Amino acid sequence: MTSDAGPEKGFDLGRLLVERAGERYALHARHLNHQLPRMLHTIGFDKVYERAEGAYFWDEDGHDYLDMLAGFGVFGLGRHHPVVRKALHDVIDAGLADLTRFDCPPLPGLLGERLLAHSPHLERVFFCNSGTEAVESALKFARYATGRRRILYCDHAFHGLTAGSLSVNGEDGFRKGFDPLLPDSAVPLGDLDALERELRKGDVAAFILEPIQGKGVHAAPPGYLRAAQELLRRHKALLIADEVQTGLGRTGDFYAYQHEDGVEPDIVAVAKALSGGYVPVGATLAKGWIFEKVYSSMDRVLVHSASFGSNAQAMAAGLATLAVMEDERTVANARVTGDLLRTRLAALVDRYELLHDVRGRGLMIGIEFGRPKSLKLRGGWTMLQAARKGLFAQMVVVPLFQRHRILTQVSGDHLEVIKLIPPLIIGEREVDRFVEAFTDVMDDAHRGSGLMWDFGRTLIKQAVGSK
Ligand SMILES: Cc1ncc(COP(=O)(O)O)c(C=O)c1O
Missing domain, CATH: 3.90.1150.10 (Aspartate Aminotransferase, domain 1)
Structure with a gap:
């Protein structure tokens, strides 16, 4: 708000919201x-x-x-869950030395431990700030770990809208005008023959899918995930489950892939509900050997990182969210x-x-x-x-x-x-x-x-x- 004396000094959020409400x-x-x-x-x-x-x-x-x-x-958890809200007040009031980038703060390790407990076959987590970033990380990890380039994805898939995630988007409406994208290929959800045909070419790093597609709410047919996993293993390619929307309990299991016995994706991307909705957050969970390849030496410590990744607010909100999920079933x-x-x-x-x-x-x-x-x-x-x-x-x-x-x-x-x-x-x-x-x-x-x-x-x- 300006007055004859010029802009008012100081910052008062409440006043600003009232003054400019209309x-x-x-x-x-x-x-x-x-x-x-x-x-x-x-x-x-x-x-x-x-x-x-x-x-x-x-x-x-x-x-x-x-x-x-x-x-x-x-x-x-709905809006303004009191436990998440308190955790955020607490973490801000604690005045932590966060994001020094040259120490190992406690909260990311604690959240990693708690998140991994829900998928015991996975061993490590990379924290970032959104769903698309969690997917980008998954694509990069898969390419580096396998030494291959091509990613398979499903028709109608949605994995986010940054360039890498857009390359595995199954809708022309999103892609048109933003190409050239990464050299990836689509297969119909549920079509194992099409998947195998692509895998036989020997250049596939990974197959990424939403266990239930957000677009149209189509679930992978029964048995498909496990059969796809077997094919991928046979052809030394990875399975990436995009649980950005389906994860954290949305489908009645902690992860939607858990609906089918024996499915153990190599990489899992989560985001959205992980922070109770308050703070942007994303996480890419993977098997240990994948992290060992990507971060194979001290020189490579920052080869994949994000300035705000694992910030204290997101981590505290994530820990509170997982605690509430357990307490409130x-x-x-x-x-x-x-x-x-x-x-x-x-x-x-x-x-x-x-x-x-x-x-x-x-x-x-x-x-x-x-x-x-x-x-x-x-x-x-x-x-x-x-x-x-x-x-x-x-x-x-x-x-x-x-x-x-x-x-x-x-x-x-x-x-x-x-x-x-x-x-x-x-x-x-x-x-x-x-x-x-x-x-x-x-x-x-x-x-x-x-x-x-x-x-x-x-x-x-x-x-x-x-x-
Ligand atoms: C399955 C899936 N993956 C990735 C994303 C992208 O997440 P974000 O909007 O946080 O980048 C979404 C967003 O709706 C999604 O549903």
């Missing part, structure tokens, strides 16, 4: 990615939120919103509550012809819509599909938010799938609220006319206009 959307439009406020205005998501706790946040009028998105999965809750939510939603498939499938594991759930049988609905559906695939799912996300104050997302471009990744602490109350709201929106959609379809026509106009 400018958040304008500031974003002016200085950051201007398409975000534009998109939010278009779909009526342009709220002003005041505070958040657990699985809810509240707008300036005091209305509560149920969060079924968890900040793209970072708030596994978060993983078991994700399994039980996820089963309940999925079962109740799956029971609606027979009732609603536009609802085709409910799938996923734990609290990672995909709701897929598809072509209706009745003539009454088919016209509207066909018009939406002709304009742009994914518009019907958007038509559902919007009333869930505007009418029922529930935040969800369409699970990727051109997909008729909504993805639910709520905080892992939700219970029956949230399941009831979601199922009731979803039923109301589905009832509305199956009338074939009314506000929801009017909105569909607006979406069609926009989609056609932007072609």
